[in-house]
Amino acid sequence: MPRPRDSAATRRALLGAARELFAAQGYERTTVRAVAERAGANQALLYRYFGNKETLFAEAVTEQALAPLAEGPPETLLERLLAATLDDSPGAAMFFSVLRSSGRSADAVRTRLGTAYSAAFAELVDTDDTADAAVRADLLLAWLLGIAQLRSVLRTAPLLDADDDVITAHVLRAARTLLRDAP
Numbered sequence: 001m002p003r004p005r006d007s008a009a010t011r012r013a014l015l016g017a018a019r020e021l022f023a024a025q026g027y028e029r030t031t032v033r034a035v036a037e038r039a040g041a042n043q044a045l046l047y048r049y050f051g052n053k054e055t056l057f058a059e060a061v062t063e064q065a066l067a068p069l070a071e072g073p074p075e076t077l078l079e080r081l082l083a084a085t086l087d088d089s090p091g092a093a094m095f096f097s098v099l100r101s102s103g104r105s106a107d108a109v110r111t112r113l114g115t116a117y118s119a120a121f122a123e124l125v126d127t128d129d130t131a132d133a134a135v136r137a138d139l140l141l142a143w144l145l146g147i148a149q150l151r152s153v154l155r156t157a158p159l160l161d162a163d164d165d166v167i168t169a170h171v172l173r174a175a176r177t178l179l180r181d182a183p
Contacts, residue, residue, distance in 0.1 A: 117137075
């Protein structure tokens with residue numbers, strides 16, 4: 001007797017497998033065949049649900065990488081993002097996958113993520129000057145990406161060996177200064 005079909009479960013399994021492989025191997029080295037095999041599905045279903053690898057990538061990584069924006073109040077976004085980055089969470093791994101990947105799909109996802117995080121940080125800036133708020137938000141995002149790259153990708157000491165609480169305290173202190181309105 002054939003097993004009952006559950007399209008929602010199959011779609012979730014494909015997304016989960018894609019997230020794991022994209023995070024571990026990046027876009028270029030992840031194949032549709034490998035995603036389907038890991039999910040216990042066939043490639044035809046993957047194409048049926050997502051159309052192509054680019055769409056699968058965009059959906060798989062965007063949802064997880066944007067999750068910190070919705071997981072709490074805006075005032076704690078920086079803390080949540082730092083915690084996810086320093087703990088090597090699945091969301092952080094997915095974000096790095098987007099940074100490492102090339103192609104139109106990865107470019108579009110990077111643009112979407114950058115825009116979303118910059119806008120969220122700009123809302124935290126204590127100024128009426130929207131252009132200045134945007135600059136400060138991008139500076140903060142660039143700093144966070146740099147910290148994450150040094151720690152997770154380049155794995156450089158002393159940042160790699162530093163206690164997460166120490167890093168968080170330094171970053172929050174400096175970020176609060178950046179976000180306050182300058183005299």
